[in-house]
Amino acid sequence: MKRFLLAGCLFLAFFTANAQLTFSFEEAEGFTTGDITGQSSYWGTFSDTDPMEVSSDYANDGENSLKFSAPTTNDYTGGYLYFNNPYTNYSISMDVLTDAISSSGTGFQISGLNYASSVYTTASTLYFYYASGGIYVFYGDGDSDYQLIGSVDAEVWTNIKVEYNVDNNEIYYYVNEELVFTSAFYEGVPVAVNLVQFLADDGDTSWYIDNVVVAEATAAVAVNTKPAFSVYPNPATDVVNVSAGNATINAVSFTDINGRVVKTQQMSATTTAQVSIADLATGVYVMNITSDSGTISKKVIKN
Missing domain, CATH: 2.60.120.200 (Jelly Rolls)
Known part of the structure; x- marks a missing residue:
């Protein structure tokens, strides 16, 4: 095998x-x-x-x-x-x-x-x-x-x-x-x-x-489970919604395919957020969501 x-x-x-x-x-x-x-x-x-x-x-x-x-x-x-x-x-x-x-x-x-x-x-x-x-x-x-x-x-x-x-x-x-x-x-x-x-x-x-x-990897493993984040709609045209379950969102950033951070938005310890992507060019991005439970990355397609 x-x-x-x-x-x-x-x-x-x-x-x-x-x-x-x-x-x-x-x-x-x-x-x-x-x-x-x-x-x-x-x-x-x-x-x-x-x-x-x-x-x-x-x-x-x-x-x-x-x-x-x-x-x-x-x-x-x-x-x-x-x-x-x-x-x-x-x-x-x-x-x-x-x-x-x-x-x-x-x-x-x-x-x-x-x-x-x-x-x-x-x-x-x-x-x-x-x-x-x-x-x-x-x-x-x-x-x-x-x-x-x-x-x-x-x-x-x-x-x-x-x-x-x-x-x-x-x-x-x-x-x-x-x-x-x-x-x-x-x-x-x-x-x-x-x-x-x-x-x-x-x-x-x-x-x-x-x-x-x-x-x-910026942080040591602390727990065995992580909150279930959801990002929708995806693909999106103007707005992306983020839900973090029981976690609180502190910031969201977008990285393009060349690894450059093209957009950052600070949050005020919220469990849900709405982020405008109308100013981003059409393409594929990595959405990095920073919360009190750590940071996760989701792929987002901008139409």
Whole structure:
């Protein structure tokens, strides 16, 4: 069930501190449906015959997501997100979906690696089991060093976040914004992940990811659950409404696809807020909501 592949020649794309990386594979970000090869300096594939594809089959927000189909000519298909990591403590999150749960289906693996001078150090590995949809964390080299942390249902988006604390040699795993498991770094060595590897193995189903975010982790984990924030309508034209449940909202900011903060609005400890986006250009933004329970990010599409 556990597979690792060392990528070949890589081109390192850069982003700077205070400018998180965000990908939702929309036309506004420069993506078009089809093979992702050549569409972004951050993304690369392992095989020209079994590529990753920008697809309109499913999308959590907007129109597109990134699709991983069962291989046709190789034992696996997939590729990687490769970047210069400016953070000490950081998180990588994304929405994940499969089109079917099947005993003959395709398994899907997401690994966080540090790549330096042709040396790969594994930090974390998640595996989505084709037959049950179970989400497993591999946290050591032993055959039994894995933990079931949740599951996915067919055609239902599930949010996954892995938060890396290099200072404490700890990794926090979240499913749908709930902390479900904590472990040390896979090889016991705290490293800055700069390569996220995606693999789909043999089978007859497909996997999709959307809303990929690499960001700095600014606060230690304090509780196992987080309030359920909702943002609507989305897409929006003039106004976005925010509901924070029992949490209180202190501020809202918007970051464009280049990581620049383009709008900030302070709040007065409210549980609901209405934010005008009429002054923003058409495109995709990350809405960062700061509350008394921490900060979360939501993708917002401005029509």
